[in-house]
Amino acid sequence: MDYQPILKELEDLTAETFGLWDHNRVGFQWRHYTLNHTLRVRNMCLELGRREGADLTQLAFAATLHDITKRYDGKILTDENGNRVLDENGFWINETLLPNPNKSNIVTELYRENNLRGTVHSISGAFIAKKLLESYGLPDDFNEAVSTIIRAHVKPPRLTPEQYDELYGKVESRILYDADTMDANVGYTAFYRNVHIHSYGAMQRDGFNLSAYVDNLPRWIDTKYSFIDNLLTESGREVGARRQERNKTLYQMLSEEKKHYNLNLKYGLLGVIDYFVSGTEDPNFREQIDYLEQHWIPERKRWLQRESSETEELAQQSINRVVDFCNFMKAECSGKT
CATH class of the missing domain: 1.10.3210.10 (Hypothetical protein af1432)
Known part of the structure; x- marks a missing residue:
């Protein structure tokens, strides 16, 4: 059949x-x-x-x-x-x-x-x-x-x-x-969900503070170890552990990006979160990831031409992190990592 x-x-x-x-x-x-x-x-x-x-x-x-x-x-x-x-x-x-x-x-x-x-x-x-x-x-x-x-x-x-x-x-x-x-609960897909849960609630109260959100990510990440421990298949636990490590690395990158906050709000992962938060009422995961790849990243690559050589190098590194973020996000969506 x-x-x-x-x-x-x-x-x-x-x-x-x-x-x-x-x-x-x-x-x-x-x-x-x-x-x-x-x-x-x-x-x-x-x-x-x-x-x-x-x-x-x-x-x-x-x-x-x-x-x-x-x-x-x-x-x-x-x-x-x-x-x-x-x-x-x-x-x-x-x-x-x-x-x-x-x-x-x-x-x-x-x-x-x-x-x-x-x-x-x-x-x-x-x-x-x-x-x-x-x-x-x-x-x-x-x-x-x-x-x-x-x-x-x-x-x-x-x-x-x-x-x-x-x-x-x-x-x-x-x-x-x-x-x-x-x-x-685990990985970049869970991070995306957390951004929209947290930002929507914050905007109903007193507004979303991006810097404070990044600072609080380790607490959220740490709550997920028990989810991984309680998964029921060996393959699931292996994938869950990799996704958890990916989120820990993501936090480290975001924390480093805060040292050049304005630049990374324009070119980096901080800017990705800022873009996500621009549409919190009914965000469409697939549309937002497609937008990053088809519009957000190409637009910033064009902006590089107007930057000084020193800023251009840092901005390119920031864009590269966003490209990697999108690639990992797509891989998670396919179930492969």
């Missing part, structure tokens, strides 16, 4: 589904983030799957659909004491955000018809994914496998050994968990 046309239809359905909500930002998610994250996670799943000897077709479908109901998640509910409300499995309970009442598709219809409101998105997503795959007449064992992989991408805080084996006995489940965790 040729699965690729079905996979493409489901990718298009996923993108369509994410666009049915009018709201933009909720917590650490925004409209464009969810689709970009989905595609990056799929690429990483396929790369880790090759290394781990996994079923790549199951992984491709599970990764494409793993956040299919994520846009229903609103703010995390709290009790009268300000503590997060948990369900019987220890999951945080979110407010349910409904799509625009004038917009719907098969995903929202299945969600409504099966009374999935209030269900953790990994559970509701697994259910809907199975229904979608069944509608294509795909084999029952394939449908069940994809559903199980999706259900496992959010690890329940309370698991017996038997429940753990049921969820994570499949290497594909462990891979999706690792890819989903890493994309949001």
